Amino acid sequence: MEILMAFVIGILFMCATYLMLSKSLLRIIVGTGLLSHGAHLLILTMGSLKRGAVPLLGENASSYTDPIPQALILTAIVISFGVTAFFLVLAYRAYQELGTDNMDKMRGNKGND
Amino acid sequence: MSLLHLAIISPFLLGILVPILYKLLRRVHAGWFVLPLPIFLFIYFLSYIPITSNQQTVIKSIAWIPTLGIDFTVKVDGLGLLFALLITGIGSLVVLYSIYYLSKDKEQLNTFYVYLLLFMGAMLGVVLSENLIVLYTFWELTSFSSFLLIGYWYDREKSRYGAQKSMLITVFGGLSMLGGIILLYLMTGTFSISEIIQQSNEILTNPLFIPAMLCILLGAFTKSAQFPFHIWLPDAMEAPTPVSAYLHSATMVKAGLYLVARMSPIFAENGLWIWLVAGFGIVTLFWGSFSAVKQTDLKGILAFSTVSQLGMIMSLLGIGGAALHFDSINDSYFSVATVAAVFHLINHATFKGSLFMVAGIVDHETGTRDIRRLGGLMHFMPITFTIAIIGTFSMAGLPPFNGFLSKEMFFTAMVRVLEIDFFNLETWGVLFPIIAWVASIFTFVYSVILVFKTFTGKFQPEKLAKKPHEAPIGMLISPIILASLVIIIGFFPNLLSNTIIAPAVSAIMPNFKVDVHISFWHGFNTELFMTIGVILLGILLYKTFPKWRKVYRLFPEKFSLNRLYNSILADSQRASRTITNRYLTGFSRTYLLYLFAFFIIILATTLFVKDAFIIKTNNVSSIHISEAILALVISIGAISIIFAKSRLTSIILLGAVGYTVSIFFVLFRAPDLALTQLVIETISVALFLLCFYHLPKLKKREERMRFRITNAVISVGVGAIVTMIALSAHSNKLFDSIAQYYVDNTFEKAAGKNMVNVILVDFRGFDTMFEITVLAIAALGIFGMIKLRLEGGKKNENQ
DSSP: OHHHHHHHHHHHHHHHHHHHTSSBHHHHHHHHHHHHHHHHHHHHHHTOSSOSBOSBGGGOOSOBOOHHHHHHHHHHHHHHHHHHHHHHHHHHHHHHHHSOOBGGGGOGGGOOO | OOHHHHHHHHHHHHHHHHHHHHHHOTTSOTHHHHTHHHHHHHHHHHTTHHHHHTTOOEEEEEEEEGGGTEEEEEEEOHHHHHHHHHHHHHHHHHHHHHHHHSOTTTSOHHHHHHHHHHHHHHHHHHHHBOBHHHHHHHHHHHHHHHHHHHTSSTTSHHHHHHHHHHHHHHHHHHHHHHHHHHHHHHHHSOOBHHHHHHTHHHHTTOTTHHHHHHHHHHHHHHHTTOTTGGGHHHHGGGSOHHHHHIIIIISGGGHHHHHHHHHHHHHTTSHHHHHHHHHHHHHHHHHHHHHHHTOOBHHHHHHHHHHHHHHHHHHHHHHHGGGGSTTOSOHHHHHHHHHHHHHHHHHHHHHHHHHHHHHHHHHHHHSOOBTTTOOOGGGTOHHHHHHHHHHHHHHHTOTTSHHHHHHHHHHHHHHHGGGOOSTTHHHHTTHHHHHHHHHHHHHHHHHHHHHHHHHSSOOOGGGOSSOOOOOOHHHHHHHHHHHHHHHHHHHOTHHHIIIIIHHHHHHHSTTSOOOOOOOSOOOSOHHHHHHHHHHHHHHHHHHTHHHHGGGGGGSOGGGSHHHHHHHHHHHHHHHHHHHHHHHOOSOHHHHHHHHHHHHHHHHHHHHHHTTOOOOOOTTOOOOOHHHHHHHHHHHHHHHHHHHOOSHHHHHHHHHHHHHHHHHHHHHTTOHHHHHHHHHHHHHHHHHHHHHHHHSOOOOHHHHSOOOOHHHHHHHHHHHHHHHHHHHHHHHOOOSOOTHHHHHHHHHHHHOOSBHHHHIIIIITHHHHHHHHHHHHHHHHHHHHHHHOOOHHHHHHHHO
């Protein structure tokens, strides 16, 4: 499973990078979203998958999955949401002010190059 | 911290107070707050004279960066004390003068005095530091304060040009000096000057010795405006005149001389040192005096004259180094040059300081410094005229003023060069007295021009902006004190000889006893005839000046050093702009490309160099068919976003990927993550759609994203690297997880049963708190972007 996930993560990172290198602001934001999904899965995979029970003491299991990656990811999900929201509003405002979501056209001083 | 350290730091401390006092007491000229400090420091340093004249030194040290061998060690010896007295003494007079020179209503006095105090403290630090790194730090601070003071009237184009020029040249030299200091450290393992001097015999044959010498000399030459680096000094005259008198004549430009004197015991045993220091000095002496004659600005004459006199002292220090040379026969025979150097250093500060102040008075009272418009001021300003006569005659080397004495000693030293019998000096050395003599003639000519073109001749009131009159007494006090010193030292030179000169000389030449006695009359010897020749030829040249003026046309502006400097500056600016524009395109895409390319290169190299890429399949968990399907779904979803033609599709696909991730979380025993991810994903998609609604509808033409091969390569690279890292990280467990601690303690210490929650709110509570802070900042930012509008931006839009 870990090996399969490694490839899935690789694909997520690849698509995210490609999207982030494009001109459209919206595609860049979608790219960052994909990137954070990839990163979350990467952290989880590194802590080994499916070993033991859900990390709840009430389960009374003999072993539990590693809770630390989960705690880290929980923080990361919330932060990436904050960043995405900020970024989206930024794109929206940039469009309102500049009339475009194309990164190349946003450079006010150079006009339409 | 000793009193000595406090003395160095006190100008900086006062510099903090001055702006506050200035704001509180606007009616008082800010100079009055500053004046007591240099006076007090001067008296304080005077108290060291009994100590240093007994050939003793005072050393106080506080640790700064002891692990690197850098301590703030302060050492007072004869040489340091001489400079400290100059800095504080001339400093007091200059501050007093500036109170009358700079109007308190028109000028930004707080900044002026802060810069001046910054300089004073830094310069004291330079001359009293025993540690080379500390010295270097203060050295750069003096360049910095000089830059600020030259650019004091920053609204003038020429001030900015002069400030930049001085900064570039002196800091270039300063950096080279730092290189020299580091080379010295490599050879000796210490930054302490006295410890390096103790090892000077051992490092003499070290291959780094010559490079270190050259680097340090470059620092000294740029600072002391030696040819061909002198070009910054005339442009530095854009500074207010008190600054010119203080920094660019009496103290800062002498820091290079100080450095050469300080380093003489280390380097002077090598003949190259003597050639370089004396050679550059004598060329500077000639070129400075020769160029001064053609100047028409009073301060321009004084600037080139300063260049020339600095060259003279430099050459004396070089010749004096012969006494330190290991095979010289009669040491004290050559040490006269060093005595002359120290003596002239003092004399120059007195007469040049007074002359700068005179130039300032003339400028202040007539509105011009151009000698073609001046003339006949003698009757309007008798006191200023008297001061000017004393100063210029001393500068020209006429008796009975102090300049005559040091000029005679200078000739003596130069004539004795003929008897140095090593390092080719026996053949080429004959040039030294000849150049010295010719340069002295030009010195005489410009001195005479300076005083007579200004104060005698025809008075031309129509060319003056103001009606000239004598300066206020406050402005005259400082030059009068300096001019009296010129006369007093001239008549009683031995007041200084054993109190100040001898200790300073013995600091430069530590190993032998120095006996200084300066006398007025030596009989009819070569030196006296040289002086008489200077006077006669000088008068002749002054009278016939209009006839031979053409000589200066032989040096066309096109090939001048200034032209060279300007073109180097312009070219390097153009070149750096071209290079910068090439890689800084202004598109975030380009920068991301750099980042990702760097990411790939660094990580791939590390993985392969360290042989870290391993795949082990023995420790993997099983794959259920549903998981395989989900993996396929998430991969297809991600890839199809790239090819999505419409925005709506890509947003929906992103949502699909996100929900798949949360299903993965469920499968991987992470219920908290799954819940959070579901909620966040839903909100995100809603937000995306909301913004999507506002963003422009794309035309079909634009929607076709062009496929870029570079982007594709970089993306595949990033994906591959991340996969490899994930695989290696899984296969290479270096140590066990620390998870067991949480399993054991979650209930014991935090009384919770959900480990993830307990970690977040308890064990790692601060992380969560900062996470909330980040969210709050993002929320504030979003609120700001939506609700607040910049007024300025709106106005521009309307236009």
